Amino acid sequence: MHYQGDSWGFYMPMRSMGSDPMERVVKLASESAVVIFSVSSCCMCHAVKRLFCGMGVNPTVYELDQDPRGKEMERALMRLLGNSQSVPVVFIGGKLIGAMDQVMASHINGTLVPLLKEAGALWL
Amino acid sequence: MNQCFWLENGLKNKSCMANHRVGETGLTDSGPSSHHHHHIPYAVLHGMNVPASFIHQEGSAFDFGELEEAIVLQGVKIRNDEAQAPLFTTGRPAATLEMFPSWPMRFQQIEIGSSKSGGESTDSGSAVNTLSSKTENQLEPESPVSKKASSSDHQAFDQKPMQQQLLEMASDISRTGTSQNQSAAKPPQEKRRGSTSEKQLDAKTLRRLAQNREAARKSRLRKKAYVQQLESSRIKLTQLEQDLQRARSEGLFLGGCAGAVGNISSGAATFDMEYARWLEDDQRHMLELRTGLQAQLSDSDLRTIVDSYISHYDEIFRLKGMAAKSDIFHLITGMWTTPAERCFLWMGGFRPSELIKMLISQLEPLTEQQVIGIYRLQHSSQQAEEALTQGHEQLQQSLIDTIAGGPVFDGMQQMAVALGKLANLEGFVRQADNLRQQTLHQLPRILTTRQAARCFLMIGEYYARLRALSSVWISRPRETLISDDHSCQTTTDLQMVQPSQNHFSNF
Numbered sequence: 001m002h003y004q005g006d007s008w009g010f011y012m013p014m015r016s017m018g019s020d021p022m023e024r025v026v027k028l029a030s031e032s033a034v035v036i037f038s039v040s041s042c043c044m045c046h047a048v049k050r051l052f053c054g055m056g057v058n059p060t061v062y063e064l065d066q067d068p069r070g071k072e073m074e075r076a077l078m079r080l081l082g083n084s085q086s087v088p089v090v091f092i093g094g095k096l097i098g099a100m101d102q103v104m105a106s107h108i109n110g111t112l113v114p115l116l117k118e119a120g121a122l123w124l
Numbered sequence: 125m126n127q128c129f130w131l132e133n134g135l136k137n138k139s140c141m142a143n144h145r146v147g148e149t150g151l152t153d154s155g156p157s158s159h160h161h162h163h164i165p166y167a168v169l170h171g172m173n174v175p176a177s178f179i180h181q182e183g184s185a186f187d188f189g190e191l192e193e194a195i196v197l198q199g200v201k202i203r204n205d206e207a208q209a210p211l212f213t214t215g216r217p218a219a220t221l222e223m224f225p226s227w228p229m230r231f232q233q234i235e236i237g238s239s240k241s242g243g244e245s246t247d248s249g250s251a252v253n254t255l256s257s258k259t260e261n262q263l264e265p266e267s268p269v270s271k272k273a274s275s276s277d278h279q280a281f282d283q284k285p286m287q288q289q290l291l292e293m294a295s296d297i298s299r300t301g302t303s304q305n306q307s308a309a310k311p312p313q314e315k316r317r318g319s320t321s322e323k324q325l326d327a328k329t330l331r332r333l334a335q336n337r338e339a340a341r342k343s344r345l346r347k348k349a350y351v352q353q354l355e356s357s358r359i360k361l362t363q364l365e366q367d368l369q370r371a372r373s374e375g376l377f378l379g380g381c382a383g384a385v386g387n388i389s390s391g392a393a394t395f396d397m398e399y400a401r402w403l404e405d406d407q408r409h410m411l412e413l414r415t416g417l418q419a420q421l422s423d424s425d426l427r428t429i430v431d432s433y434i435s436h437y438d439e440i441f442r443l444k445g446m447a448a449k450s451d452i453f454h455l456i457t458g459m460w461t462t463p464a465e466r467c468f469l470w471m472g473g474f475r476p477s478e479l480i481k482m483l484i485s486q487l488e489p490l491t492e493q494q495v496i497g498i499y500r501l502q503h504s505s506q507q508a509e510e511a512l513t514q515g516h517e518q519l520q521q522s523l524i525d526t527i528a529g530g531p532v533f534d535g536m537q538q539m540a541v542a543l544g545k546l547a548n549l550e551g552f553v554r555q556a557d558n559l560r561q562q563t564l565h566q567l568p569r570i571l572t573t574r575q576a577a578r579c580f581l582m583i584g585e586y587y588a589r590l591r592a593l594s595s596v597w598i599s600r601p602r603e604t605l606i607s608d609d610h611s612c613q614t615t616t617d618l619q620m621v622q623p624s625q626n627h628f629s630n631f
Binding site (some may be wrong): 026028041044046047048050051054055056101105106107108109110112113 | 189302390497500504505506508510512515516518519522548551552555558559562563565566569
């Protein structure tokens, strides 16, 4: 099952997976073409969501502030990227793209669209 | 007639006690009426115009000269009539201290502050004496009061014998007035005068009293003027000190490129200086590009120049990143740019898609591949700009909601939340700068080296012209100037703007 913006649909299967938040992140990231880890109150997350929607992409969004294990996952993401900001973090086709910085850069340098097409998120 | 009112009130409260005292000294018997509580006041009865005068005066400007005159005359008269000397020297009751509840607080405090027992004789003595010192203008000499007996109006003071009311008030006031008048040294003299006044007043005494009154009045006025002068100087001094301190801490004296005087943070001032230096470097780079293009340098040489120009832009983005941490508002409001640039400001800098649009028209001939590349760049830039703008708008809305606070604004807590949200502004300016940087980096990937060199030269020249336009606009001749304030404003702006002669060379 695939709910955009709802992580609860995956909660039951995850329980059996063990408690490593990073594993959970990777697992979730690989289950959709475009995955955004976000916090509902974060404005930069809003910007990245608007970017993808503006391109005609339908990303799967996980609001970590609404996830019971969200805090751990945020910390894992911070370690992963070495950022002071945990969100937003974008995965395309299961591969880590990065935070807003990297998403912007990849869009400008023309690598984002091919990635999206490759992952099946864009059909044009 | 508020003062009438308070007199009435004050007197009402203590009329019983006062009349007891009056009874003690036998004054009641001598009063014009035998009814304790509805005495027609002496002053009124005897046509003293004291009520009118002291009613209309208050505070430090209180000139109780007339009051005192009237009272001392009354005192004199009473003593003469009834030989009731002790009335004024001893008869001032402790009740005076709470006599007038509607007195200004100052007076009440003074009343409370004075000892009930100890200072009384002195005070009443001084009261009498100050009273006796003011005898001249209000009343004709030689017991005028009896002449005005019939012409009184019976308005206000019907609770107590007038002289007692007036005496008490005068003693209270004189305590205040004493400090104001700096007449603290007077009591001994006044005591002497008091003893004099126990006899008949003579012309010599009257003259002396009048002189004293005038002197006291003058010294009061002088002191008031001096104090006012001191106060305003003190305020000016503290303001100057604050300005100086602020200016010092903000490193104001940085050579004129700090923008609005005294109004700029140190981070902003530092950035403005660095930006000024960067603009000078910019001109050097443009010169290099121009001569390189004209000299038909090899591609590799030209490439070096192009790369150095890109690094030059990387440098300003790095500097802006640091400035964003210390003064985000300075950046995002574009106070570091010229007014014309500020007009087109987007997220603290230029809008990349606009820049690309400007370049497209001038970069021909382009191959089809290049055209596609450039349009794609413009398109993705627009999308990214739109996303950032929307994110920024959400931040603004969230900030508005926090500051508005709903039905209850929880002060500190909500301020803390608002502060946290404001901190996100830095992220948006950084992402916008990131977008600009990526766009500039992308251009030489789409274009040939020569095209890239021309492109960057065009960009440099474009912004130089925009800055020059700002200067020209500000310094344009305006016969219809509304006010001189504008011309003062322009000189300040001119200092802010880079020297315009270099810009004009690009036209």
